[in-house]
Structures are given as C-alpha cells and as structure tokens.
Amino acid sequence: MATINVNLISGRSIQQGVAIEGGKEKPAYRTAAGIIELDPSDFKKLGAWKNTNVRVTSDYGSVVVKAIETTQGPHPGLGFIPMGPWANAIINPDTYSTGMPTFKGVPVKVDVAMNEPILLGIELVQKLCGVK
C-alpha cells in the first residue's frame, strides 16, 4: 500500500444533491459526499481495494473518506470529492484576491486508512471547529 498523489477537484453529484435535501445530518450525506472517486489506475497504485477508507491530505488539512472507483471516468491522476465538508476540510482556501477559494485543482496525498472512521457531515465540521 503506497501513498499516491492526485489532483483533487470537488463538485456536485446527483447523489450529493439528493442527500443534502434529505438532511445533512443523515448517513446518506456521508455516503454521497464523504467519498473520493479515483480512477482504477490510481487505485492500483494505491494498492487498495475499492470502498476502502482513505486519508486525504493537502497543505490545508486532512480528512478521512471512502475511496470508490470513479463513476465518471477514466481520469487518471484526478481525484473527485463531491462538494461538502469533507472536500472543504482540505481544499485551498486561498482566493488570490478574487473572493473565490480554490475548490478545484488542489494537490493531495492519499493513504489507506482502513481503520479510521468517516465522520458524519455536521459532526465533522463541529469537530474541526472545536464546537460541541
């Protein structure tokens, strides 16, 4: 099992859309957005089975999500985390004076984290902010 580097982007998915309307406190939100979609070739480099928990780390933070095989590929070298608190734990907040954070195009490292839990959405944000 190795560490891989991928270029991270975040964005909408229809499952994420349904989940946010269903309630972000629910497990369905984590299932929809607490994931990283990886190309099969990157899975191979990672040396892990699909649906394994992984730790994704950038210069700005670190988060545990479930690695799944991409549904909209191939896109070797690119990782996709749907928009939401998991992605936003690690994307680049710098707006470079445009007002817009850099949600897409963040270099990240992905490591297998089989025994680390994936937090629910609200829980994750509260923990990172130090709020009960």
Add this chain to the structure above:
Amino acid sequence: MTKTITDVICPFCGTLCDDVEVVVSDDGKQLLEVYNACVIGTEKFLHSQSKDRVTRPRMHQPDGSWKEVSYDEAVEYSAQMLAKAKKPLMFGWSSTNCEAQSVGNEIAEITRACCDNTAATCHGTSLIAIQDIGLPSCTLGEIKNRADRVIFWGCNPAHAHPRHMSRYSIFPRGFFTSKGQMSRKMIVVDPRVTDTAKMADVHLQVEQGKDYELLDALRVAFKGEWLPDVVAGIPKEKIREVADMMKSGRFGIIFFGMGVTQSLGKNHNIDEAIAVTKDLNEYTKFSIMPMRGHYNVTGSGEVFGWQFGFPYSVDLTRGFARYNPGDTSTIDLLIRGEIDAMFTIGSDPGAHFPISAVKQFAHIPSVCVDPHLTPTTGVSKLHVPVAFNGVEVGGNCYRMDNVPIDCRKVVEPPEGMLTDEQFLIKVRDRVRQLKGVA
C-alpha cells in the same frame, strides 16, 4: 381526497423548472406526491414533510445541547447581535425569495453590515469577468428554439441541473429546432468523462486547470493561425475541429460552471470564455450563460444590484455601498478575522466554505435561518427554522438566465412556523427600535 397543483416551480437549482405537479391533501397540510421534478427536486418537496423537522428556534448550549426558544426570543437575539456588531455579515440569500432578500437589505443598511450571497463560492468570478468584458447572452427559450451548437464547459448538468438538457438545451423540439437533439451538436469540455460528456458529440478531456489555454487556443483557431501540437492536453486537430464546428453553427451557446469559475485562472477563465463568445459573433450568432447553482442566487444578485448597485460582496459599513471582491468578499472577510457577527440565511456555508473560513464564524455570535439541520446550524449559536420557500410559501425567484418566476406555495408549513420574510420583518422592526431610526 387530494388535489393536484400544477405549474409548480421547483426551488432547488438555477434551472427553476416550472412544470412540476404536486399532489396535496385536501386540507392543504400534507404533500403527497411530486411529478416531473428531478430526483433532487422531488426529495426537496417530499423532505419538507418529514416528521423530524425542527419547528422552533433553538439556542446552542455550551455543552452541545440545544434549548428551544420562541420566535420572539430568536428575533431579540438576532436584532441585538446585528445592532451591536461592528462588522456583521449577512450571508446566503440564495435559497429564499426576493421579498425576503429585500427585507434583509433593509436590515443590512440600518446595521451597516456586509452582505453577500452564494455567488461568493460559485459564479462570483463570473461576475468579475462580466464586469470586465460584458456578457452576450439570451434566455433559455432561445436555446430551445434556435440553438444548434451547445457547449457545456466545466459543468455537468446531468448531475447538477438534471432537467436542463430535457427542458432547454439538448432534447426539446423548438420552433427552429424541430428535430430536437438531432438538430444539435453537443460539445463537452471536462477533465472527467462525466455523464454529460458521455452524451456529447465531442468531449474535450481538458487537462484540469488548463481551460484558459484551451479557450485561448480556440480563439486562435477561429482566425486560422498557428497552434502548438497540443494545448491543455488536446491535440490541435481536435481544437480546429471544434472551432469549425462552433463557427459553422447558426446559433450557439456556451454553458459554463464551476470547472472554470473555481479552478485557477478563475475570473480570467470566464473572461476568456466570454471573449470566445464575442469572437464567434463575428462569424455567426453565439451566446454564453453561467449555470447558476442555487435557485435564487441570481435573484439575490438582481436585488442587491438594483438596491445597492453591486451583485454580491457588498460592504455597507460606511453607510453607503462599496464593492471590491477579495476585500469585501465573504471568504476573505472571514479569513482576515474581520467579522464579529454572522447571520446566515438560505445557504450552508458550514458545508460549502473552506473549513478555515468556517472556523472564523464558529466562535462568534451567529444565527442560522434554515429549515434544515446543516453544518452551519451545527456551529451557530441560534438556529431559526423557517418555512421552505417555494413549497410552504411563495415568492419571486430568478432563473439562471435572469428570468423571474413567482414560486408558489403548495402546502402549509408546520403549525406556527414563520417564513423567512416574516422573521426578517420582525428583526428589522426590532433593529429599528434599537438603533432609534424611523
């Protein structure tokens, strides 16, 4: 018995479908079925019926529990917070109606707040580009009736605007497009083979973050000038093929989204996309349109525009409106630690802001007005649930092409719940008292 309400407007995304049908109980209190909406819209309507909805305001206790309070107490907390703050921020506005947005503006003006909407993390950079270069555009019906070249650049409507292609952009048989999708050529530019790209006649799998180069290359190709062998991962032959396809149409449209607004280049990417569109108008007819996310972010921009003169990131702290993205925009204000009170409504910054910005409002006085439980409510001091706009209360909204549609009320909100507008009016009136103004 039941009754069916037609011509219902779905309050989820900028597509603002207005052909939804909702079946409600005879007494108007229960929403039973939804027809024609996409799966996300359907979920929004149906979830309003969920039995575990929070129906009263609640204050976040230090031990993490929540204490229910009355709407009056919630009004008092909100008004005191906004009136006392030196630099309050009123953020969101994109999932509520224009009437509520207007009352919010009154409060912001009296309290000298900063106000901003979700364009801050969505099409804000498009607005900056439009302010540099303009925007040749049209309404969605023009696409339906005339477009024979449809480009989706950095957006994935199959996932984010699910009925867009069937209602407006690819499938409809319009006046001059009676063969429906057969009348159109579809081009998708995206670093992934998205579900939208799978439908395209041409998919340019651009190298992520290199859209600016590719757009620029298209402008060169229009003029038939020299190109390097590969630009942004796309071979020059393909670039020329797409350039010719665009020029040979009689009415083209570029729809664009976060792929270009949020990746590096940001507003410059959009500037270049608009320049491509302008160039094409030398050869044929072309328009460009941002795929707005929230169903009324456009409305918030319009209301800010006609009342304050700027579409987002508005600073009223000096008693008149100022605007300077990067300076007056929400993320930058938060990260510089300038905000001392956070009022969120009609959006979820807790989930959709970078965590370093969320941390900045998690420990200051804060109010979140939202029917749902969200990461924002999770870190706010006061959570005020309200009726779902577009479901339990009507009100004007603006579609992604700036067309205004008046959302309908289809079902009663839970007993005793206020709407955004009603809550804001109470806050405004209390703020006026506290500030001693007319």
Add this chain to the structure above:
Amino acid sequence: MSEYIIKNGNVFDPVQGIKGDKADVAIKDGKIVDKVGSGAKVIDAKGKTVMAGAVEIHAHIAGPKINMGRIYRPEDKLFTCTPTKGIERMGGGASIPTTFKTGYEYAKMGYTTAMEAAMPPLFSRHVHEEIRDTPIIDEGAYPVFGNNWFVLEYLKNQEIENTAAYCAWLLRVTKGYAIKLVNPGGTEAWAWGLNCLSVNDPVPYFDITPAEIIKGLIEANEYLGLPHSMHIHPNNLGNPGCYETTLDTLKLAEGYKAKNKFGREQVMHLTHSQFHSYGGTNWGDFESKAKEITDYVNKNKNITIDTGNVTLDETTTMTADGPFEHHLTGLNNLKWANIDVEVETGSGVVPYIYSPSISVCAIQWAIGLEIALMMKDPMRCYITTDHPNAGPFTRYPRVIKWLMSAKAREAQINAFKHKDKVLSQSSIGTLDREISLYELAQMTRAGPAKSLGLSGMCGGLKPGMDADVAVYNFNPDKPVANPEEIEKAFSRCAHVFKSGVEVITNGEIVSNGNKRTLWVNAKVKDNPQVMRDINEKFLKYYSMTQANYEALGHHFVPNPYALEVDATQV
C-alpha cells in the same frame, strides 16, 4: 389628508393657459382644488416658479437591461454614492442610479411621473419589482411588441383584430402601459445575428417588413383606443444617413387619426429623435438632418416626438435594439452585454463616452438641441435624454439651461475642439431661439401628459387634477445674470408635492411617498383563436408555462392605477 396653499408663486400651466401669473395653488386630499381652509399649511412661493410635476415620457430606469448595466458597471458607482439619511435609503450610480436614487433624483428635479421605456414581457415581474422599489414617482412601463412572434405572424396575415386582442392580453398580464416598438423586425433578425436597417427589409423567416409591423401596430393601437399612441424607436438608429429611414417611418403614420377617450391626438410617438436625425454617409461627413425631421413633424400633426438630447457625459447605452449595441461595441470596444429574449425581443448594453473633443459627439449634442428649437409646437416635442443612452436624466437641468439660454449654447460651442465642424455640419449656430418657461412647461409637463393620455390626471394645475406640484427657486421676474442659475434652480426644487403629499421641503426628501404603477386594462371581445395561439406557443416555444407567465401577484404592483379601455364594441 392635508391641505396646502402654495402662495404667490409665478405659475406656468399650459392646461389652463397660465403664463407666469402670480397665483396660488391649493391642494386638498391629493388633488388640486379651487380653495382650501384657513388651516391649510402655507408654502411661500414668492419669487419662485410653480409648475405641475414633470412627466418623463421615455427613460430606461427599471428592468433587466438596466440592472445588467448596474451589475456590470461597478465603476458607475465611483464617487456617486449617497449615504442613508433618515428616511432616505442609500443610493449610487451616475448613469444607472439604483432604484432608490432614481426616485429621489427625479423628485428633486420636480418630476412626479416617469415611464419605463421598454419592458420585455417575459421579464415584467423584474420591471415591476424595480418600479415598486423606486420611491415617490408614479411609473408605468411599455411592453415591447415590434419583434414579438405573435405580432409578426398576425400582421403578416393582416389580422388587426387578433393583433389588438393579443396586445390587450399582453398589456393586462404584464401590467403594461403602451405599445412600444424598438427596431421593428430588426431585433428578431438579430437573434440570427442579422438586422433590418430599412422599413422594407424583410424579417428572416417571418417574411414581414418593418413597415408592415409599424402600420399594423398603429392600427391595433387605434382599434383598442389606448391612452398613448404606439411609441417607436425606428430602424437604423445611430447610423449616418439614418434620417431617411426615419422619414420613411414617419410617413407610415399618414392618413391615420387618433381614436381614444383620453384626449390623445397623435397616432405615433417618435422617441429620442436625435439619434434618428443623422445625415452624411460616414463619420467623416456626418451631419445633422434635424431640419428635415422637424419640417416633417411640424407639418404632420398626428405625430409627437421626444428629443433624446446628448449631454456630453460618460454614460451607458442600453436598448432593445440588440444589433445596434453590437455595432457600437465594434466602434468603441467597450464591454458589451446582450440579452435576447425568446419569442419577444432582445437588448444590449454598452458604455459610451460622449466626449466634447469628438466632432461626432458635438454634432449629436447640436442635433438634440436643434430639434427642440426647430419644433414649432412645444406640445408635441418633449425633452428627454433617452436616459441613460444620450445622457443621465439628472442632466435635464443642463439641457434646460441650453434650451433657455443662447449664451449657454454659445459657450458650449466655443468650448468644442471641433467647433467649426459643429457649425458646418449643423445649424445650431444659426438658432437664437430661447425656450420660455411656459414652453418648458409644455415640453416637460402638459405635452407628455397629453401624449400619454393622462391630460386629465397630471401635467397641469387645473382643479381636479392630481396634486403633483413643483416649486423652483427661479424668479422669472429677475433677468438671468448667469445661465448656470437656470441649471442650479432646476436641479433642486424648493418644494415638491406628489399626489398631495409633501415629498420635498426646502430641497430635502421628507417622504418616500406612495407611488402608483400606471397600467392599461384594455378589454376586447372574447377571441378564442388568439387564446388558442397563446396556449400553443407557451406549450411549444416558451420556456415558462402560461400560468406562470400570467402570475403577477399583488406584491409586484402594490399600488396599481389602471386606465380602463373598453374595446369590446369595435
């Protein structure tokens, strides 16, 4: 409601033929009355000029292209912001003021009624939201019809009754005021990147000419008997030589008589005529044809016009003449916005700088003034700047100064870099006429009100009319030492009343008023064919359902005033 007596002012009222007499104006319960009781509040107007509130017949002040202008020009707000002040909301914007500022600035100049010049029907809710948020002044809006698919198809088949039925329906569902044409046929052509530059150029696919559209809508307007005539921005705006297209357009009104119960006498209102009075063949030999245009309008009494004066400012052009705006951005390379509207119309926005150093701009300035000075009947020629196209409406006092003072005009001409060209390419140097205050009242009050079919309601000080009154710090008995005094006096009224409510006192805004939205409710015989056509187009070609198009709830038009028209007996 309160009683007021405005005492001892110099009154100018063309409705009653009062030409500067010292008279009192009495107000009670929102109306002008003959007299009031001793408890009435006294406004001292001694040494001041008293007129009815002015009526703006054509300005772009509310709607999607206006807001596009605001949003895409943050620089328009630089140094032009006004802070919140008591009941006055904050404002900003020089050429495209925010809605609150728009209402306040009009009121300060004594304007009490304004017409939004072009409402794209699909966006009527937006127009009405902005109208609602514009304080004090009554407003109406003109839906555009000249590129509308229903109109093009009906008029191709010469179906006037169907056209009229459709127009009545559209006025009702959009709460519109009049039938407006902008670049008829040309904006539909622009949806394919083309245009119609003469009245005989056929519209692509629809195969109808602008001349047929224009005549057809004159006939539909008179069939209905609407308060205003059809209101037209002709084809070929802004191009050297365009005056010929303008004359072709004007000639289409020959033979038609106005039919209505509102006192209107014209069948065509030609708007911003300055932009349509150009001779020459290019920008080099560009010249004024104001004489040719005014000669024609002077002789043909069934036409009214407004001037469209250039004010020599940086401004923002915006019009439903989409192809013109594309042409303009090609000339000046400034940012271009375009909004084509399905089934109905289009629009464009481009900033523009009317620099006094550019000979063409200086000649344009001259043309606008020539038109006003060469029109013989001030009741048929109204002062506008086609705001913001030829300049911001806040420059009306400056335009008034130029019209009332030959000395002021001369000073401006002498200041032009290309003075000799201005004098050779126009006849401004030969005109020494100075508009009198009475004529000013005709051109800014009584005239536009009559053209709009509102002569019973506003534009005058006759008892029974709405108490819309403006008091200016201008003493007609004192000779004007410096023309700047004219501009200053007309920039800020001493007092303004709107519908009998004091809105400006000693130059300050004291009330946000209770503005009304004026609209026309025209009833026609049931027309099942037109209703079927409407149903069909919504089903097939619009991107909104018919029920949602028709939904214009009370919150959009909180204080409506409908002018009722009965065309069921035609």
